Structure formats: structure tokens, C-alpha cells
């Protein structure tokens with residue numbers, strides 16, 4: 001069954017949500033976010049720096065405050081808003097985070113953004129079909145993962161809800177489920193490669209941690 005169809009109030013803001021470990025944030029995150037902002041006509045992209053991906057090992061994960069500091073550094077000068085709001089909401093699973101955000105920001109239309117590596121394993125996420133019914137999903141092609149993503153259970157289920165990026169620019173057409181595939185010059189950068197090349201990366205951000213980083217969430221007054 002199709003999910004909610006949103007109204008066409010032009011005062012509503014549009015926000016793309018890119019959830020991730022950001023261990024550390026890198027130029028690939030920045031580039032795909034700026035691309036999605038433009039392709040989908042968004043007002044902002046929020047980076048949800050995760051307190052802990054339930055499917056990822058904790059070993060090798062820098063503290064949340066350090067990962068957030070790296071995200072703030074990478075997002076500087078853009079309409080990307082890094083936040084650790086999941087810590088404040090007390091949510092770990094994406095389905096719970098998205099429900100809480102929708103409740104908290106009724107004037108915002110959200111779209112979930114992710115790389116194709118995440119689509120490939122989305123069927124392992126808690127209530128993944130509910131996530132797809134909650135908001136449109138835009139998937140960004142990522143070198144080495146697109147084949148696996150296309151063959152995945154989540155892609156098969158979402159396949160009948162394929163939509164163009166342009167359809168999100170018409171606010172009245174904002175509905176879920178919807179799968180939008182964003183293809184542009186794929187970006188090979190990854191946090192894994194950065195950690196390998198620079199195992200000490202976290203020490204550069206340790207001195208830049210905010211005093212209250214865990215609840216930090218700068219929000220456009222039009223949105224709150």
C-alpha cells in the first residue's frame with residue numbers, strides 16, 4: 001500500500017537526510033550531498049552522524065563528538081547541516097529516527113539519501129519497508145556497489161516505485177514509497193580508504209570538539 005501523500009504548501013521546506021558513521025566525513029559525502037541538493041531542488045541536507053550503526057562493529061569507531069567535528073569541517077560553507085540529533089532523540093534505528101524527525105519538524109518534507117552500498121543491505125535494516133513508506137528514497141551510485149544494489153531485495157521491492165529526480169522538484173508530487181536513482185560521475189572516496197591511509201585522522205579533530213556537540217542541531221528558524 002502506498003504511504004502518505006504530502007500537500008503542496010510552498011512554505012514547506014525540503015531536506016535530504018544522509019545518515020552515516022562519518023568515521024570520518026570525507027569529500028565524497030560533501031560532493032554527493034551537493035549533487036543531491038541540486039538534483040532534487042532541496043533547501044538543506046542534514047548529515048545524521050550516527051551514535052552507532054546497529055550493523056557496524058564498534059571497534060575502530062571514533063567518538064561521536066570527533067566524527068561530528070569532522071563532519072562540520074567538511075560541510076563548511078554549504079547548505080549541509082551536520083547533526084548528532086539521533087543522540088538527542090535516543091534513536092538507533094533509522095525507522096525510529098525518521099518517525100521522530102517527522103513529528104518534530106512538521107513543516108519539512110524529508111527525503112532519505114544513501115549510497116548504493118546501503119541499498120544493497122537495506123533489507124537487513126529494522127522495518128525497512130516502513131522506512132520506504134515514510135519518505136522518498138534517493139540512491140546515489142557508488143563505484144563497486146551498483147550491481148549488488150540492483151540485485152538486492154530492497155531494490156526489487158522498491159522497483160515499482162521508481163521516479164525521476166525532477167518529480168521531487170514538483171512539491172505536489174512528493175510521495176512515498178518512491179525510489180529515485182541519482183547517477184553522476186561516481187565518487188570512489190570512502191572512509192575506509194581514509195582510515196587506512198591516515199589511521200591517526202581523529203587526533204586532528206580532537207581539539208575542535210564542541211562543548212555540547214551531542215545535542216547540537218542548528219536549524220533554520222523557518223523549519224523549526
Ligand SMILES: Nc1ncnc2c1ncn2[C@@H]1O[C@H](COP(=O)(O)OP(=O)(O)OP(=O)(O)O)[C@@H](O)[C@H]1O
Nearest residue numbers: 019020021022028114115118142187189190191192
Ligand atoms: N563515495 C560515495 N559515493 C556515494 N555514496 C557515498 C559515498 N561515500 C559515502 N556514501 C554514502 O554516505 C552515507 C554515509 O556513509 P559512511 O559514513 O558510512 O561513509 P563510508 O565512506 O561508506 O564509510 P565506510 O568506508 O567506513 O563504510 C552512506 O549512505 C553511504 O552510502
Ligand SMILES: O=C(O)c1ccc[n+]([C@@H]2O[C@H](COP(=O)([O-])O)[C@@H](O)[C@H]2O)c1
Nearest residue numbers: 019020021050053055093094095125126
Ligand atoms: O535501522 C537500521 O536497522 C540500520 C541498519 C544499518 C544502518 N542504518 C543507518 O544507515 C546509515 C548509514 O550507516 P553507515 O554506518 O553505513 O554510514 C546510518 O544512518 C545508519 O544508522 C540503519
